[in-house]
Amino acid sequence: MIGKLPVKTREDLSIAYTPGVAGPALAIAKNKALAYDLTATKNGVAIVSDGSAVLGLGNIGPEAALPIMEGKAVLFKRFANIDGFPIVLSTQNTNEIVAAVKAIAPTFGGINLEDISAPRCFEIETRLKKELSIPVMHDDQHGTAIVVLAGLINALKVVGKKKESIRVVINGAGAAGVATTKLLYYYGVRKILVCDTHGVISGKRRGLTPIKKEILKITNRNNASGSLYDALKGSDVFIGVSKGNLLKASDVKTMAKGAIIFAMANPIPEIMPEEAKLGGAVIIASGRSDFPNQINNVLVYPGIFKGAIEARTSQITDKMKTAAALALAAVVKRPTTEKIIPDIFDKKVVLAVSNAVKKLAR
């Protein structure tokens, strides 16, 4: 943190610190909202992780998670001019994480939860959203969900299908899978099957976790069961947030015509684009920058927080997430099989997303 003005003389010093800081301090004491106008930090975002589910690396702990949080902070600044503050935690206990984030919350304009493992991430986010008056978003959940929805909106335009009639298979019931399922449902997709490592999540299965039971309320209306491969048969969309090398061209062939594949496992997708094409897939997206249609959270989280903080909203709602996805999709004027999602360096992206959020916040 450096000052806007240099500190070269005693007078500069008295402005940068006491007695200069007394003025803004007293003003904020009278009206807390002025913290946004009179400090930099209150317009920033804490990037909070317990290091339990870091990228593809797993539970590597807080110190090791720090470079990832710093990378994220750099991207916040680069794409939305938002100051990101990495915060890594010495605890992986849900209550302690909630207490710590609540304690530091007055410092920041928003909380970006990051790389916290499921199912704890769901409870932590839910409780913090309820108990804090600043926006809280677990990016692994909603960042991914929003970009997937944006990509799907454009993909459906390309293949000429409707959200109401498509059959979607989501493989992976972790943070990203659960949030994507919920957001697609909220958007109006009605035929969704979610698979985990035991196959289709169905009412016939025993010992489902609370979050999987919740998912079941909005998916699998026919109470189907079976494997991922059973689920794929006749489906229109495959969304993989799982692990690499799960599908072959022959599996894609069992899908409906005009199949849409989002194979987002990193660094090795559930199916390589070339192989998916062989199986007849029309649109193929992945998490990788070396293939077309990269699904990357950085398309979303800078704009989401920019919009939420500028509007000083306390919540990032499902309506805002959907509006952000629609706005992101609309940045691509004429979607094609090779371009359902905008380029990350397209300057229109962050404004489209943040304006969509701001409009709803007002």
Added chain:
Amino acid sequence: MIGKLPVKTREDLSIAYTPGVAGPALAIAKNKALAYDLTATKNGVAIVSDGSAVLGLGNIGPEAALPIMEGKAVLFKRFANIDGFPIVLSTQNTNEIVAAVKAIAPTFGGINLEDISAPRCFEIETRLKKELSIPVMHDDQHGTAIVVLAGLINALKVVGKKKESIRVVINGAGAAGVATTKLLYYYGVRKILVCDTHGVISGKRRGLTPIKKEILKITNRNNASGSLYDALKGSDVFIGVSKGNLLKASDVKTMAKGAIIFAMANPIPEIMPEEAKLGGAVIIASGRSDFPNQINNVLVYPGIFKGAIEARTSQITDKMKTAAALALAAVVKRPTTEKIIPDIFDKKVVLAVSNAVKKLAR
């Protein structure tokens, strides 16, 4: 937080974030200490406050404390090139503050506690020092104590008195008063009386707080009682960390010859320098930049944390604080009545202090 390199292309992006961050993350997972080499944040200092005792403003709460923490962060960067991270807390409960700071500690290289009211500040600092493996310092206590000791070392040279024989009156038994008392005692000053608003802290008084009982073990050996004005009679040094306009020239006249006055209440000192001079004081210091001999914590905390973090020490010990005071005093080659303390903008200050700490840390 911005990157050292710009993020202009997809390749830059893959270096700034995934997969580029995986390398340092895995290295730190194997050896936590590498966080200092491979991240910026781990070399930074969290400036933590609950907003309960902010400058002269009192208990103004966390949001209002934010400008002060930001000012402090600016000075950390300006004087020691250390990144300061403001953290203001939504709680003023001791246990919750300790838990929150412990939770976020893996992020930082050190913890600067700031503007937390007494007596909670004592327990919070003591517990955090015990439970964390990074340096923790409550600057209102020890920053002040170290600069006072440095000033006193030079003042004694000017008036030709010895630490062993001087009589010191400290007015104020809050954070700064208590820490100054302890550090002067550690340095070898043996005749100290501490006064609070009820007068001299003595064994004859009832209902003393635990910290005042502790102070009694190292002060007031003769179990004297009476008012501040009684205590002043015949004393060599007055150290005020209390409030403005307490003393007159006639009070100073009751002190021993060659009286030393540190009147550090802000913005109005316990006695104005001109008035103290009328009373015969030889050396007069205050907290103000418009008089000679400004006692200002910024002379100390940037160098203390720079030294502690560079040496990767887990503790800032009394020995280090004393060494820092001696080093700070030694920056003034020939102390005079008008110059017992270096100028804040003297570039030798931060190196003198940080090297003193580093030397002992090794």
